[in-house]
Amino acid sequence: MYSEKVMDHFSxxxxxxxxPNPDGVGQVGNPVCGxxxxxxxxxxxxxxxxxxxxxxxxxxxIATSSMATEMVKGKTLVEALExxxxxxxxxxxxxxxxxxxxxxLAASAVHAAIKDYLEKHGDLDxxxxxxxxxxxxxxxxxxxx
Amino acid sequence: MNRIxxxxxxxTPVRREVFEAMVPYLTDxxxxxxxxxxxxxxxxxxxxxxxxxxxxxxxxTPEEIIFTAGGSEADNLAIKGTALSMRGRKSHVITxxxxxxxxxxxxxxxxxxxxxxxxxxxxxxxMVDPDDVRRAITPETFLxxxxxxxxxxxxxxxxxxxSQIAREAGxxxxxxxxxxxxxxxxxxxxxxxxxxxxxxxxxxxxxxxGALYVRRGVRPTPLLEGGAQERKRRAxxxxxxxxxxxxxxxxxxVGELEEMLACEEMLRDKLIRGLIQRIPDxxxxxxxxxxxxxxxxxxxxxxxxxxxxxxxxxxxIAASSGSACTSGSLAPSHVLIAMGIPHEVAHGSVRxxxxxxxxxxxxxxxxxxxxxxxxxxxxxxxxxxxxECGIKDICAQAHACxxxxxxxx
Numbered sequence: 001m002y003s004e005k006v007m008d009h010f011s012x013x014x015x016x017x018x019x020p021n022p023d024g025v026g027q028v029g030n031p032v033c034g035x036x037x038x039x040x041x042x043x044x045x046x047x048x049x050x051x052x053x054x055x056x057x058x059x060x061x062i063a064t065s066s067m068a069t070e071m072v073k074g075k076t077l078v079e080a081l082e083x084x085x086x087x088x089x090x091x092x093x094x095x096x097x098x099x100x101x102x103x104x105l106a107a108s109a110v111h112a113a114i115k116d117y118l119e120k121h122g123d124l125d126x127x128x129x130x131x132x133x134x135x136x137x138x139x140x141x142x143x144x145x
Numbered sequence: 146m147n148r149i150x151x152x153x154x155x156x157t158p159v160r161r162e163v164f165e166a167m168v169p170y171l172t173d174x175x176x177x178x179x180x181x182x183x184x185x186x187x188x189x190x191x192x193x194x195x196x197x198x199x200x201x202x203x204x205x206t207p208e209e210i211i212f213t214a215g216g217s218e219a220d221n222l223a224i225k226g227t228a229l230s231m232r233g234r235k236s237h238v239i240t241x242x243x244x245x246x247x248x249x250x251x252x253x254x255x256x257x258x259x260x261x262x263x264x265x266x267x268x269x270x271x272m273v274d275p276d277d278v279r280r281a282i283t284p285e286t287f288l289x290x291x292x293x294x295x296x297x298x299x300x301x302x303x304x305x306x307x308s309q310i311a312r313e314a315g316x317x318x319x320x321x322x323x324x325x326x327x328x329x330x331x332x333x334x335x336x337x338x339x340x341x342x343x344x345x346x347x348x349x350x351x352x353x354x355g356a357l358y359v360r361r362g363v364r365p366t367p368l369l370e371g372g373a374q375e376r377k378r379r380a381x382x383x384x385x386x387x388x389x390x391x392x393x394x395x396x397x398x399v400g401e402l403e404e405m406l407a408c409e410e411m412l413r414d415k416l417i418r419g420l421i422q423r424i425p426d427x428x429x430x431x432x433x434x435x436x437x438x439x440x441x442x443x444x445x446x447x448x449x450x451x452x453x454x455x456x457x458x459x460x461x462i463a464a465s466s467g468s469a470c471t472s473g474s475l476a477p478s479h480v481l482i483a484m485g486i487p488h489e490v491a492h493g494s495v496r497x498x499x500x501x502x503x504x505x506x507x508x509x510x511x512x513x514x515x516x517x518x519x520x521x522x523x524x525x526x527x528x529x530x531x532x533e534c535g536i537k538d539i540c541a542q543a544h545a546c547x548x549x550x551x552x553x554x
Contacts, residue, residue, distance in 0.1 A: 010455060016525050031489035031528060034449055034468060034477065038527035054527035058451035058468065062525065 002059055003093035009063035014070050017052045024120065026112025028105045028135060035061045037109040039069065043117055046076050046126050053109070060095050060103035064088050068106035077114050077126060083107050085136060108136045146461040149507045153347075153439055153500035154296050154324060155465060160349040160394060167351065167390040177382055179374065188385055195392030199356055202395040203341065204332035211357045211375045212388050216323040216344030217247035218368075219357035220290075222379070223319040223340040224251040226365025227288050228260055235287035239316075241265045241273045242483035243300075244292050248321055249479075252290070261285070270432040271300035271484050278307050282314045293322035293341075294329065297467055297480040297496060298431030299440025301329070308337035317363060323347055323355075327398035328437060329406065339363050343395075345387065349501065350394030354387030409438040409499050412508050416441050416497065419512040424519050430467075430481060430494055439499040442467075444490045447529035448522040453495050456518040462511060467494040489528070 002010070022040035029036040035057035042050035051073050055065040068088045072080040085107045089095045095104060111133055118130035150158075159167075170191060176184030178192045196207040213219045228238065240252050242264050252262050263281045265273055273291055282289075289311050294301045304320055311318035319340040325331050327348025333341055340363065344355040359365065359378070372380035398405075421427055426446040445453060450466030457464055467478030468491070476482070477491035486494075497511070523529040 007455075010452075011459065013525065027527065031487075031492070034488070034492040036527050054525055056447065056526040056528045057449050059455045061449070062452060 001096050002063070005067075005092045006059065006063040006095065009066040009092065010059045013053075013062055013066040015052050015066065015073070016054065018054065019050060019052050022052075022113075024113040024115075024117025026109045026114070026116055026135075028108045028112055029057070029061075031056070034058070035103050035105060037061065037065050037105055039065075039106075039109040039113045041110075041113045041117060043077065046078075048072050048075055048077065048080055051110075051113075053106070055106075058099070058103050060099040061105070063092055064095070064104050064106040065109070067092050068110055072110050077117075077128060080110055081114060081128070081133065083110065105136070111135055148461040149463065149503075149510060151441075151462060151464045151497040151499060151503070151507070151511070153503075154437075154496065154498035156346045156352065157349045157500055158502070159346075159351050159390065160397065162397065163350055163390045163394045166393040167386040170386040170389050174385075178385065179372075179382070188383075191385065191389050192383055195388045198392035198396045199343075200358075202331075202399040203326065203343070203358060204334045205358050206361070208376070209333075209358055209361055211359055211378050212383060212391075213355045213357055213379060214353055214384065215355040216245075216321070216342050216347070217355075219342035219344070219355045220245070220247040220319075220321055221251050222357050222365055222368050223342060223359075224248065224288065224290060225254065226368055227317060227319070227340075227363075228255050228258070229366035230364055231287040235285050237261045237263070237283050237285035237287065239263045239265065239278060239281045239286060239289045239291075241267060241291050241302075243267050243271055243273075243295055243297075243480045244290065245296055245321055245323070248290050248292065265291075267300075267483050269485050270435075271295055271298050271430075271480065272432060272435070273302050273307070275303055275306040275310055279310050279314075282310070282316060286314070286316050288317045288319060290319040290321070293320045293325040293331070293336075294437050295431070295480060296324045297478055298442045298484070299324075299437035300432045301325070301435045301437065304336050304338065311339075312337060324437060327395060327402070328409075328439060330402065333358055333360070340365070345391035345394060348394050348398040350391040351387045354384050354391045356391070405501055406438045409503070412499055412503055412505060413438060413441055415505070416499075416508050416511060417443070419508070420515060423512060423516045428490060430484070430486065437498075439503075441497040441499070442494060443497075444486070444494045445519050446490060446493055447526045448519060449492050450494050452522050453493070453518060456522070457495075457511075457514070460510075460514050460518075462514070464495050464497045466496065468492045 019040045023043045024041045027038040037055045039053045051069045053065045085104045115130045115133040176188040178188040200207045265277045308318045317339045321342045323344045326343040339360045341358040346352040369380045428444045430442040450468030467481045481491035
């Protein structure tokens with residue numbers, strides 16, 4: 001049911017763990033739903049220089065977390081904000097339909113970490129208004145119902 | 146890789162002897178048992194023999210057995226068929242929250258047709274309280290359907306007590322015994338049930354065949370019409386190879402039941418004890434003693450079931466889970482939730498169901514690999530903090546959560 005890429009990222013997840021003094025931390029999901037993702041970032045000159053994640057969830061949740069961290073590492077914050085949950089799923093050669101709903105939140109966790117960073121460092125002017133960053137809590141790229 | 150199959154509650158392989166008994170009815174003895182000629186007669190003889198094997202195995206008479214296309218059809222016939230036969234006379238059905246969907250969904254369908262229903266709760270070990278059944282009965286009640294043994298957590302219900310309550314109230318009693326038949330003793334006489342569902346592929350018979358025991362005098366309205374098969378109670382040319390296979394399988398299973406039961410219980414208890422000893426923060430789901438001999442259902446806190454299953458599968462071990470991620474829906478197992486188990490604990494449940502081909506070495510392998518898998522996933526889990534309960538802060542239901550309790554102290 002999962003693509004080879006998903007299984008690769010699930011069995012050998014990249015960037016697992018925590019950072020000693022993260023510049024931003026983002027967490028999405030909830031235990032009732034069965035998926036929680038926490039992302040920590042280091043930011044240097046507006047670039048995500050290091051990133052780690054921890055995820056409670058199914059195969060898709062772990063694989064999307066791993067892929068999302070790979071996709072945004074070394075990117076500017078603006079570029080990282082453009083990486084959507086959908087793009088992460090596509091980079092993994094797709095997810096089973098039922099997984100698109102609950103388990104595809106990794107990009108949102110990254111966005112939440114960026115928002116946290118911007119809010120903590122309000123004195124920096126990177127041209128991004130943290131209030132404009134919308135965090136998708138349920139992995140939908142389209143509005144529901 | 147040497148594979149280990151621990152999903153026998155989902156399905157079992159067809160035994161070699163059963164397969165060999167079936168083959169002639171797909172090839173040389175292909176006749177239709179309704180035909181008058183010699184081909185038909187040899188098929189009819191085999192059909193009669195299989196019916197007798199199934200009847201004998203559960204203490205029934207052959208006329209009380211209706212062959213179906215499986216356990217789900219048997220459940221549907223018992224529930225919808227009985228409701229149709231009672232329409233205009235009585236209107237209330239009682240069932241439990243932990244039934245298989247093959248019971249719960251037909252009961253919901255009856256509701257849409259204007260029947261009223263009561264879905265009884267269960268306790269934290271998955272047991273129905275017979276007193277709840279007694280209290281739920283109204284003058285309108287015509288049917289109670291409570292499963293014999295639960296497919297997810299293995300809890301065995303007090304069927305004799307409930308059937309006595311039903312009998313005293315003059316209400317029909319159906320039990321879904323799909324997980325029980327061939328694994329624990331099932332005798333319709335001592336159970337006192339009016340209808341009982343069973344399924345061939347749960348006891349080393351083929352898929353696509355089952356039966357409903359219907360006590361003499363009880364007449365559910367047929368759901369399938371169009372032929373006189375099964376004494377006009379279920380139309381359609383008989384699945385001869387399947388029926389012959391189920392007959393052979395049930396005879397073999399019941400013949401060796403006590404020996405298998407003792408063996409499965411020994412391995413089950415070794416697996417449960419071993420996991421609890423080796424891995425901290427685990428919880429056995431279901432009743433500690435009143436449970437199927439082959440059922441192990443354990444929640445590994447702070448990790449999610451599907452991730453566990455995928456890791457087990459990579460080691461060649463096949464199991465299942467009550468996690469939402471494995472059900473295709475967003476909610477975890479309705480059985481675990483009905484038992485009051487918090488969502489996050491239900492998400493971490495793994496069911497391992499043993500069978501006649503399970504070896505002690507298989508259990509040893511699971512006990513060897515499971516601690517490493519759980520450890521790896523916990524290391525990766527944001528809700529797991531080794532020294533304190535990490536989940537409490539983020540859990541919306543921390544107040545009602547037994548995961549949170551140890552850390553609140």
